[in-house]
Every structure is written in structure tokens, then in C-alpha cells.
Amino acid sequence: MTAATTFRYEQLAGLITAMIDNGTLAPGARVPSVRTLSIRHGVSMSTALKTYRTLEDRGVLVARPQSGFYVAAPRNGAFALPSMSRRRAKASTVSISGAVxxxxxxxxxxxxxPFxxxxxxxxxxxxxxxxVALARAARREGARYNVYGPPQGELSLRGEIAKRAMRVEHMLSPDDVVITSGCTEALTLALTAVAKPGDTIAVESPTYMGLLHTLEMLGLKAFELPVxxxxxxxxxxxAQLLATERVAACAFAxxxxxxxxxxxxxxDKRALLAVLARYDVPLIEDDVYGDLYFGRERPKPFVAFDGGANTIYCSSFSKSLAPGYRIGWITARGRTQRVIERKLAFSLCGAVLPQIxxxxxxxxxxxxxxxxxxxxxxxxxxxxxxxxxxxxxxxETKMSRPVGGFVLWLELPKHFDSRALFDEALKQGICFAPGDVFSASRRFRNCLRLSAGHGWDDRIEDGVQRLGQLAREQLAQ
Structure with a gap:
């Protein structure tokens, strides 16, 4: 069954299971009553009850007569969380482009x-x-939009982005926003606005492979911080790093x-910003997954806490709405003009129709x-x-428990080789991301990332099962 045809009770069951997996609902906690679940999610009483009965059948909930449903004790086979990464002793020269x-x-x-x-x-x-909106704009005024747009992007789109930013207390005007070709261009503009070749950028470890590739192309070094x-x-x-090393900027999710x-x-975000303010180090933040949260409220970005004083904000609609439209944006307050100048040099302007x-x-x-x-x-x-x-x-596998987005991170024993697994998986028609592409120093070879960005069906489930079997066979050798 695909995601598009999943029954409502299955959707609710998935929501509750995720809340248990990420710790929102602890073992032994009482879940909302059937009536409350029905009202809160706008479903019938029978659908709400079927949700809980399904979770009871799966061992996720237990029913107590005259009391309600409760979160069951942890599963015996639940995997531990991945290990916390270690701080590197020095900055790394990035060499990852071929692998990416x-x-x-x-x-x-x-x-x-597609993992x-x-x-x-x-x-x-x-x-x-x-x-349909794009086709309508093309029919209505296609000739008008078949031109070079303003370098900063279409005013109507910048205005809508500024309105949405207010929801997370990120106060903007349309003039603060520059439209980019996805978040990758936004990150590139931000990095070139605050750093020059040879400088060091502090990054998370592990971190987004695209960021590392950009650092390499710009001739920047990466200092990997524990996560x-x-x-x-x-x-x-x-704080220890900034007290001893010169860092041009930090680039964090x-x-x-x-x-x-x-x-x-x-x-913790406020504490991090206080450290950066003490050493006057700018922060480049990538909020491309911010709208894909699983909790009750959208988490605020860093920029909401410092007002953009020393934070450059980057995001896009590529993960949540339209990867192929390649629409991202950047807000840089005092560095806006510098960003626009670089935008002109890199790509002149963005396509107008997708923005409209x-x-x-x-x-x-x-x-x-x-x-x-x-x-x-x-x-x-x-x-x-x-x-x-x-x-x-x-x-022995360890597994992340994401509270947003759509990727899983798996860690296997130290001697495991995800590159060897990658080669074997390709022979069976399975693609995943080996762990070493998430590190400037090519660490995490015993790890891998799986994307869950496609509708769940038998083919996807079979792919995960076969990948697991290949991992078991490698460890048994």
C-alpha cells in the first residue's frame, strides 16, 4: 500500500508510534482517550479505537480495563542510539567531490x-x-515572465516568505530576502560573503554532504564538531574550539x-549564539528541514533568537514542496548587498515562472x-x-531517532565497511548513502544513511530487508 492510499487509522498509528520512539510519550504513559483522539484529529470514534487496537496488536500499547491505553514497555530488540561523534584535533582539507x-x-x-x-x-x-499555478501563470502572462527577473527575486515571493518567517519570530521585510537556486546556492553565497579560500568553517560531524562539497569547491577547510x-x-x-582556533564562520543545521x-x-541554541557572540563568529544556518517537524510546533531557527545580528539564514522548498523548482532563499541583514553582488556573479537571477x-x-x-x-x-x-x-x-546496529525530516542514520561495529556494503547493494539494485560522505575527514565508514522520502510499499520494505541481510553477511565474514 502506498503512502497516498494509507488508511487514516494507519496514519494516526504511525504518528503515535513516532511520538513513542522519539520520547514524547514515555513507557507507561497514558495516551489520550479514544474520544480525545477522535476530536483532536477529526476522525470517528471507530477510527480512533481502531488506531489504538492496531497499536495494541503490534505491542506498542497495552489496554487496561476501565482505565484506557498505555505505552507498552520498551521493545527488547530496540536499537541503541548512535554514538556521539568526537571532536577532531585540527581542521580538515575537504576532498569529497568524487564520492558525492x-x-x-x-x-x-x-x-x-532510492535510499x-x-x-x-x-x-x-x-x-x-x-x-497548476505555474501553468496558469504561463498561460496568463507567459511573455511577461519570460525575462530576466530582479537579482533579489520576485517581490511577491519574497513577501510571502517574510510573512511565514513571522510565525517563528523571525522578523523580516521582503527587502531582507534574496531568492536563490535551492539552499545550495544560498549556502554558497553565505560562505563567500564571510570567508575566503583557506579559511576554516566549523561544521557538525556528521553533516550534510552537499555542504562539504561546497566547502571543497570554495577552498575552505572544515573543523568537525561533536554532535x-x-x-x-x-x-x-x-567554546573550546573558538578559544584556541581562528574560525571564519560556523555552518550548522x-x-x-x-x-x-x-x-x-x-x-542550547541561545547558549550557542552566546558563545558565537563572545568571539564575534558569524553563523550560517541551514533550515531546509524546519517545516518537516513531528512535534506540536515548528522549532525556531537560530536567527529568531538573535534577530539576524550575526546569523545568515538559508532555506528552500526543495525538501518540503518542489525539489525540481529549485527555489531557496537567504537572509543576511547587514550582508545583504554583499550577497546580492555574489548572486549577480554566480547566476544573475532565478527563473521567474517557478517563483510566481x-x-x-x-x-x-x-x-x-x-x-x-x-x-x-x-x-x-x-x-x-x-x-x-x-x-x-x-x-549490534545503532539507529537514530529523528524528530523531523525523513532520513535514518545507522551505525554498525567499527570494523564494518559501508563502502563494501554499497558495492554489494548496487549489484542488487539498492542505493544508499555510505557514512564517509558526511565527514570532511572521511570518518563514519561504519555508518550509513537511508532516505525515507518515497512512499512506503513492498519494494521499499524488501529493499531494507535485503540491505539488512547483506550487512549481516558482511559482519559474519
Whole structure:
């Protein structure tokens, strides 16, 4: 059954299971009553009861007569969290472009089961309404939009982005926003605005492979900081680094680190910003996964806490709405003019029609409805994938518990070689991301990342099972 045809009770079951897996609902906790679940999610009493009965059958909940449903004790086979990474002794020269290019080539091949790139499936995103907006704009004023647009981007789109930013207390005007070709260009503009070749950028470890590739192309070094699998960056390690080393900037995920899915608390974000302010080091934040949260509220980005005083904010719609439209944005306050100058040099301007279509989509309110749906799908996918991983991979495996996004990070014993697994998996038509592409120093070879960005079906489940079997065979050798 695909994500698009999943029954409502299954969606609710996935939501509750994810809340248990990420610690929101602890073992022994009483879940909301059947009536409360029915009212809160707008479903019938019978659907709410079926949700709980399904979870009871799976051993996730236990029923207590005259009392209600409670979270069951932890599963005996539940995998531990991945280890916290270690701080590197010195900055690393990045050399990762070849590995990233090869991975992208395999990941774009539809013949392979798609665990490789963190790009959601267009069918799963269901962007038909957005495509209609683009077609309507082309019919209505196609000639008008078949021109070079302003370097800063279309005003209507910048205005909609500024309105949405207010929801997380990120106060902007349209003039603060520069539209980019995805978040990658935004990160490139930000890095070139604050650093020069040979400088060092502090990054998470593990971190997004695309960021590392950009650092390499710009001639920048990376200093890898420890990341807790649930709490995020080690603020103490950052303070120690800045006290002894010159760092041109930090480049961190705002929310849901790729590949761990971890998220910092507001208190830790404030503490991190205080450290950066003490040493006057700018922060470049990547909030591309921010809208894909599984909790009750969207977590605030760093920029909401310092008002953009020393924070450059980057994001895009590539993970949540339209990967193929390549629409991202950057806000840099005091560095805006510097960013625009670099935008002119790199790409002159963005395509106008996609910007108009996304602006209309946002203005209509359709994006919020879309997000509610796609968040449920990603959360359900991760729940399904985690359970199949636990049933299929070696018992020594450690696994992340993401609270947003759609990727899983697996850690196997130190002697495990995810590169060797990658080669074997390709022979069976399976593509995933080996762990070493998430590190400037090519660490994490015993780790791998799986994307859950496609609708869950028998083919996807079989791919996870076969990958787990290959991992077991490698460890048995």
C-alpha cells in the first residue's frame, strides 16, 4: 500500500508510534482517550479505537480495563542510539567531490531502490496544485515572465516568505530576502560573503554532504564538531574550539541535522549564539528541514533568537514542496548587498515562472495543508523503516531517532565497511548513502544513511530487508 492510499487509522498509528520512539510519550504513559483522539484529529470514534487496537496488536500499547491505553514497555530488540561523534584535533582539507558525484549518479537512476539521496519523491509530494499555478501563470502572462527577473527575486515571493518567517519570530521585510537556486546556492553565497579560500568553517560531524562539497569547491577547510544524536551540537566543544582556533564562520543545521535528525533545544541554541557572540563568529544556518517537524510546533531557527545580528539564514522548498523548482532563499541583514553582488556573479537571477507559482501557492494557504499531509507521510515512513531495520539488520546496529525530516542514520561495529556494503547493494539494485560522505575527514565508514522520502510499499520494505541481510553477511565474514 502506498503512502497516498494509507488508511487514516494507519496514519494516526504511525504518528503515535513516532511520538513513542522519539520520547514524547514515555513507557507507561497514558495516551489520550479514544474520544480525545477522535476530536483532536477529526476522525470517528471507530477510527480512533481502531488506531489504538492496531497499536495494541503490534505491542506498542497495552489496554487496561476501565482505565484506557498505555505505552507498552520498551521493545527488547530496540536499537541503541548512535554514538556521539568526537571532536577532531585540527581542521580538515575537504576532498569529497568524487564520492558525492558518484552517489548522485546512482541516486538519480530510477532503476535503484532510492535510499541514497535525501530528495523526496515528486509523487509523494503531490505537487499538482503547484504545477497548476505555474501553468496558469504561463498561460496568463507567459511573455511577461519570460525575462530576466530582479537579482533579489520576485517581490511577491519574497513577501510571502517574510510573512511565514513571522510565525517563528523571525522578523523580516521582503527587502531582507534574496531568492536563490535551492539552499545550495544560498549556502554558497553565505560562505563567500564571510570567508575566503583557506579559511576554516566549523561544521557538525556528521553533516550534510552537499555542504562539504561546497566547502571543497570554495577552498575552505572544515573543523568537525561533536554532535549528540538527539541534542545536537556540543556547545562546550564549540567554546573550546573558538578559544584556541581562528574560525571564519560556523555552518550548522537549524533543525533536524542531516543525517542524524537531531534538534537542539531553545536553551542550547541561545547558549550557542552566546558563545558565537563572545568571539564575534558569524553563523550560517541551514533550515531546509524546519517545516518537516513531528512535534506540536515548528522549532525556531537560530536567527529568531538573535534577530539576524550575526546569523545568515538559508532555506528552500526543495525538501518540503518542489525539489525540481529549485527555489531557496537567504537572509543576511547587514550582508545583504554583499550577497546580492555574489548572486549577480554566480547566476544573475532565478527563473521567474517557478517563483510566481510558489508565491501564489503560498498566498492561497495551500502550503500549510500540504505540510500537514507530507509530515504525516514522512513520519509514517520513518516508523515503518525503523521497524524493518530492527528486524533485518545485525543486533549490534545503532539507529537514530529523528524528530523531523525523513532520513535514518545507522551505525554498525567499527570494523564494518559501508563502502563494501554499497558495492554489494548496487549489484542488487539498492542505493544508499555510505557514512564517509558526511565527514570532511572521511570518518563514519561504519555508518550509513537511508532516505525515507518515497512512499512506503513492498519494494521499499524488501529493499531494507535485503540491505539488512547483506550487512549481516558482511559482519559474519
Amino acid at each position: 558525484a558518484a552517489l548522485l549518479e546512482y541516486s538519480s537512476n530510477r532503476a535503484f531502490i 541514497g539521496c535525501a530528495v523526496p519523491d515528486g509523487e509523494l509530494l503531490g505537487s499538482k496544485r503547484l504545477d 549528540d544524536p538527539t541534542r545536537g551540537i556540543d556547545v562546550g566543544a564549540l 537549524s533543525n533536524f541535522n542531516n543525517p542524524l535528525g537531531s534538534a537542539m533545544s531553545e536553551a 507559482a510558489v508565491a501564489e501557492f503560498l498566498a492561497s494557504g495551500a502550503y500549510d495543508t500540504h505540510l500537514r499531509s507530507v509530515r504525516r507521510v514522512f513520519q509514517d515512513n520513518l516508523v515503518h523503516m525503523a521497524r524493518v531495520v530492527e528486524a533485518s539488520f545485525p543486533p
